Amino acid sequence: GSADDSKLEQLKAQGFARVAIANEPPYTAVAADGKVSGAAPDVAREIFKRLGVADIVASISEYGAMIPGLQAGRFDVVTAGLFMKPERCAAVVYSEPVLCDAEAMLVKKGNPKGFKSYEDVAKDTTATIGAPGGGTEEKLALNAGVPRERVIVVPDGQSGVKMLQDGRIDAYSLPVLSINDLVKKAADPNLEVIAPVQGAPVYCDGAAFKKGDEALRDAFDVELAKMKKSGEFAKIIEPYGFSAAAAMSTTRDKLCAAK
Amino acid sequence: MTQWSGYFGLILQGALVTIELTLMGSVLALFMAFLAGMGRLSRFFVLRALATAYIEFFRGTSIFVQLFWAYFVLPFIGISLTPLQAGVLALGLNVGAYAAEVVRGAIQSIGREQYEACTALNLGRWQGMRHVILPQALLVMLPTFGNNAIELLKATAVVSLISLTDLTFQAQVVRSQTGNTLVPFATILIIYFVLALLISWGVRSLERRMARGLDGVRA
Amino acid sequence: MEWDWNFVWEIMPTLIQGVKITILATLLGSVLAAIVGLGIALARRSPNRALSRTVGFLAEFIRGTPLLVQLYFIFYVLPDIGILLPPLVAGVIGLGLHYGTYTAEVYRAGIDNVPRGQWEAAKACNLSARQTWTHIIIPQAIPPMIPALANYFIAMFKETPLLSAITVLELMNQAKSVANTYYRYIEPITLVGAFFLVISLFSVVLLRWLERHYGKIER
Amino acid sequence: MSASAPIIKIDGISKSFGSFKVLDGLSMQVMPGEKLALIGPSGSGKTTILRILMTLERIDGGHIQIDGEQLYHMERNGQLLPADERHLTRMRQKIGMVFQLFNLFPHKCVMDNVTLAPMLTKGTPRAAAEKRAMELLEMVGMADKAKNMPAQLSGGQKQRVAIARALALSPKIMLFDEVTSALDPELVEEVMNVMRKLAAETDMTMLLVTHEMGFAHDFADRVLFFDRGKIVEEGKPDEIFRHPKQERTQGFLKKIIAAGHRV
Amino acid sequence: MSASAPIIKIDGISKSFGSFKVLDGLSMQVMPGEKLALIGPSGSGKTTILRILMTLERIDGGHIQIDGEQLYHMERNGQLLPADERHLTRMRQKIGMVFQLFNLFPHKCVMDNVTLAPMLTKGTPRAAAEKRAMELLEMVGMADKAKNMPAQLSGGQKQRVAIARALALSPKIMLFDEVTSALDPELVEEVMNVMRKLAAETDMTMLLVTHEMGFAHDFADRVLFFDRGKIVEEGKPDEIFRHPKQERTQGFLKKIIAAGHRV
């Protein structure tokens, strides 16, 4: 192997890869026994196994801390539903798409403020929207013209639901499947899901590697492609509600170039 | 409902991390406290300046900033710490700076006459410090050290912000898995309180043991 | 990743927004802590055993558990019993309660440090209990309390980053939000540290001044 | 009131600290205008007696009459009840005390130390209180320091101010507890002089605890020698100091003389 | 060394605290075995002289010779250099000091207080150090309290232990600074007795600062009267106390006597 392969050799030697996750089911989750699951880590675990790395060790992180953490060498890879966007593609190197999802909003029953898009939130000067700090939804809301002080940074999904129930925010935005999972857990008839949010693109995530680890990423892509072809990929992600077809219908290059 | 026992196990794991952090942080803090506390009383300007800079810096910047720095910025100058190492480092250095002032204050609280008695008995500087001043100062420091250790215990909660799986963090996990806020938080509040009680009980019994025979001295 | 001055100037206005909230929270928290502390100190001196014991235990509990968890509790659990507080208000209440347990100790020490001879002289002068408090004890107890109180308010200032956990957009939260947006941690976190250091160094100067002017009553 | 009625009448009082009995059934009487010196070894209970008279300690048993009235008890419908705060306040008007460590109010200037109590407890107008304070400060030789703070005074000066402060309430009885023992040897004399003058000029009743036998001799009409909370011997100063009858008294005086004090 | 060479030779020393000059060109000599009493008003610099001899204060100018050697200077190649810590340590072996407030080590028992310095500074083995300590404690009458902690002793007992502790290093010169003035009057005598015995039995050189004129009289071969950092008068005790020549001395003694002290 060339110098570029050294990262993979190193991971093989230590027997595990360090991954960053977010604890946002169904993308990533920590079970009652502390075991890491969720669609993104499950895919990563399988691919690393095929590459000869026995296991993955996960640490939970805020979205905003993932890329700095990757750059600082805290993790080897981010497998957390970190959607591909041009500026992120500039900061890290992505694998081919893994999980795709549209954006959703959680509101009170009957959608009292009539939101359909982030622009609707921007127009209502009394409306506040919650989103994870550094996540895609925060940026979409800000880009749609919602002022900073009306975009509430919510630390985690459970807090978001709670704040919505308590009337502290008027909408809480996450990807569709994440919102569905939260609603199922909350079992609250007074909540309503708006999905997909109009005007918001469908995003796909990929495993994100540090710049310089392109060789590792390429090896990852090779195995990912094989799994997509063999149908094993669909077997892992579809029980979580994700569509394998959506991931296979697009490419990294398209997503990274998108405006 | 069977799930709860699993979640409780998660919280116990967190408690172990918290205890581990508290113990290791306390050891580092104690070491730094004596180093910097005595450094501030040194005859040498350079030592005094170093100790003062350390103390003022770590007391002046917030523990959060120190934690984020140790975790996110240190790697860029080539020091990559595990979350546990970063946590212990930030907590130990931070609390050590406060405890250094305790060490200094306790040493200074020993009256000048004790130093003079040492000189009159021709004890060297270090001999006097080791046999006369420190044994007395230690007793003065202990109660405040106990408070410092409790402060350190409480400060471990913030390491959850750099994703160390301590008590508070695990409570967050349980909360996000179960959707219940009251139970995990109430549970960890009680655990923290019990740990704090254990610390103050331990320090008090240590103090009693050391004060034996010294009756009337501190009155 | 290197230090980027352009980026520093770009994010400065955002961070200053955060500084304002940080200072506001500290000021409001200080006022509340001063009042809560007085309440606790008075309750603990009360001849009503049940009251003084209960308040004493609660104060111990609050002092032995992390502020971060208390904030979560106030912000996320209290709404279940119908108490819905805006983030800043919840934060100020958390700070005020937590530090109130410390200021209570300051009040107690201030009063206890007035020598017994002063109570006795007041009695020999035939002053009533009320006159003794207002003319003899309180005027002597307050000046040494001022630096001690200021000390805790400075400590509180350094703990305000905890409020970011309950969505208050104070300095630390602004910095994190900036960091999340640009994927750069070095500048915002270092700047936060610098802000804290500068304000702390100023407050150390202020504290020394307070100590010089109020620390001791010459007898 | 006839001159033969005692102004202080102590009747079988007892006092314990924890399990330690300091006074056990002590009785004694003091006539109006008498100058009394209480002497005796350390721990014999001298200070405790003064503090009980000043109501700084409570008694466990017995009775005390001051100026014909019960100190710790009130007579109500022929019954003796424990005194309430109002009763004590009224009784304390008759008694003043000067402490070993002065206990001046450090946050008030000399003048305010002296005027505070008359203004607060008797409602004396400021002008009148200050006029009287000036007279008293002149008497103790401190008039020129009226505006000073206590911290700016020497020990002897502080003690003289403390005497003026106690006198400002015009008590009938003055209690002095080792008022010179915290002073530098050279400053002792100035305080003693003030007290000698006071003893000679007023007909106040005075109780003095001291370890300075020479001073006790000059000052007192009568000397009480205490040991373990009991009066072992009493009499005129010359009798006690020159011809002590009790062995315990002799031993005590011998020790004190050997230690270099003049009798 | 001939008996006529002074063991302490103070030569024009001066000492200031801030802008306040306590000693200004003071000179004096002490012969081996002499017992010297330093008396004088408060603030006249008596304590300062002892503290300078014990190297607790530095001098600003002048020279001190102890036992033929410079105290604050070292002779190196014919030049006088300021003494370093090693030189001071060697010189301090010749000098011991007893303080007004005893300054015992509160965390060590009586025995350990006495043995600590010999074991640490001279490397005396524990057994030998304890044997010698026992002799000294016997001499001061404290042998039965060897295992007590200082807090369990009376003031007089503490001071006797402090004397034994200073003697344990067998200094040639002993300095005593008002060793009885913090004691209860009844306890003064026991300490004075120990010191009288010490003065009579050893040929150690001793300097004593005291306000107890009677004691100074009994103890000393020679008395120095100080005022404002100067020796105003010196001579045999009888001369100084009975027939002081200087007006300042007369005034001082009169005041002290008036304050109730025996001469």
Ligand SMILES: Nc1ncnc2c1ncn2[C@@H]1O[C@H](COP(=O)(O)OP(=O)(O)OP(=O)(O)O)[C@@H](O)[C@H]1O
């Ligand atoms: N507050 C207290 N608590 C416990 N014991 C006390 C208290 N006050 C006094 N005593 C004890 O009571 C006894 C008598 O004390 P008191 O002060 O009256 O003696 P004294 O004759 O004034 O002695 P001295 O000459 O030393 O002042 C002493 O043994 C003392 O230790």
Ligand SMILES: Nc1ncnc2c1ncn2[C@@H]1O[C@H](COP(=O)(O)OP(=O)(O)OP(=O)(O)O)[C@@H](O)[C@H]1O
């Ligand atoms: N450390 C110091 N700082 C400032 N002034 C001092 C210091 N030590 C002594 N002095 C001053 O020096 C003068 C001489 O003090 P010293 O203690 O030698 O007097 P003394 O003769 O021993 O008096 P006393 O009989 O009161 O003990 C005093 O005026 C004192 O205030």
Ligand SMILES: [Mg+2]
């Ligand atoms: Mg007494």
Ligand SMILES: [Mg+2]
């Ligand atoms: Mg002196």
